[in-house]
Amino acid sequence: MSYAVKEAFLTLQGEGAQSGSRAVFLRFAGCNLWSGREEDRASAQCRFCDTDFVGMDGEGGGRFADAATLADHVERLWGQGAERRLVVITGGEPMLQLDSGLVEALHARGFRIAMESNGTLPAAAGLDWLCVSPKAGTEVVQRAGDELKLVWPQPGIDPEALERWDFAHFLVQPMDGADRAAALDAAIALVMERPRWRLSLQAHKVVGLP
Numbered sequence: 001m002s003y004a005v006k007e008a009f010l011t012l013q014g015e016g017a018q019s020g021s022r023a024v025f026l027r028f029a030g031c032n033l034w035s036g037r038e039e040d041r042a043s044a045q046c047r048f049c050d051t052d053f054v055g056m057d058g059e060g061g062g063r064f065a066d067a068a069t070l071a072d073h074v075e076r077l078w079g080q081g082a083e084r085r086l087v088v089i090t091g092g093e094p095m096l097q098l099d100s101g102l103v104e105a106l107h108a109r110g111f112r113i114a115m116e117s118n119g120t121l122p123a124a125a126g127l128d129w130l131c132v133s134p135k136a137g138t139e140v141v142q143r144a145g146d147e148l149k150l151v152w153p154q155p156g157i158d159p160e161a162l163e164r165w166d167f168a169h170f171l172v173q174p175m176d177g178a179d180r181a182a183a184l185d186a187a188i189a190l191v192m193e194r195p196r197w198r199l200s201l202q203a204h205k206v207v208g209l210p
């Protein structure tokens with residue numbers, strides 16, 4: 001099968017428990033919770049998205065005919081060196097496209113594979129790091145993984161209920177947008193009340209990386 005990629009680039013992981021790690025980001029086009037068009041945002045299931053995932057016109061984006069071609073592209077973006085190769089697969093919603101063929105092709109090139117998902121679709125087998133970020137009002141089927149990353153505040157989500165899910169790390173990330181100062185206060189307050197949680201800041205935005 002072919003893959004629709006919005007953009008792909010080398011940067012540092014800015015979020016979560018692996019923040020600060022060198023990584024190739026592979027951003028698939030399309031999401032199942034929002035069309036990506038501003039005129040649809042108010043009626044979407046996920047309304048706070050900070051990402052343009054429409055089309056294939058970004059840096060390093062395009063239509064890739066098969067898994068080997070896309071994995072070669074990721075390898076070229078990483079450059080020389082076999083040590084600690086990491087690809088973060090995101091979107092949009094990556095589980096609309098990520099399949100076992102791409103997992104195998106990336107592993108064959110020595111990559112650890114991390115994925116950022118909204119959890120409404122079951123994760124592909126064989127991933128090395130799974131981040132699930134639940135969205136209020138959606139049915140999250142993927143309730144186990146490496147990190148649960150809760151964008152906060154989100155009315156309709158109860159952090160205490162999420163603590164029963166099977167994750168190694170519980171991160172709370174302030175919602176970026178018009179109310180980001182209040183969101184930061186709310187995220188800090190959550191950690192103060194519930195020590196299971198740790199604060200995840202979007203470090204790439206602070207330092208000006210993509």
Ligand SMILES: C[S@@+](CC[C@H](N)C(=O)[O-])C[C@H]1O[C@@H](n2cnc3c(N)ncnc32)[C@H](O)[C@@H]1O
Nearest residue numbers: 048049050051091092093116117118133175176
């Ligand atoms: C753009 S999403 C793509 C992956 C997947 N669709 C998801 O939602 O997890 C990547 C990450 O950014 C987070 N995110 C999106 N909009 C955000 C915002 N306005 N502030 C903070 N985090 C945000 C998501 O919750 C997710 O953890």
Ligand SMILES: Nc1nc2[nH]cc(C(=O)O)c2c(=O)[nH]1
Nearest residue numbers: 012013014015090116204210
């Ligand atoms: N540097 C950087 N780190 C990130 N971590 C998760 C991101 C995402 O959009 O999925 C992201 C992103 O867009 N850029």
Ligand code: SF4
Nearest residue numbers: 031034046049092118
């Ligand atoms: S689920 Fe993820 S990609 Fe889709 S609209 Fe929400 S934050 Fe954006």
Ligand SMILES: [Mg+2]
Nearest residue numbers: 050051090210
């Ligand atoms: Mg992002």
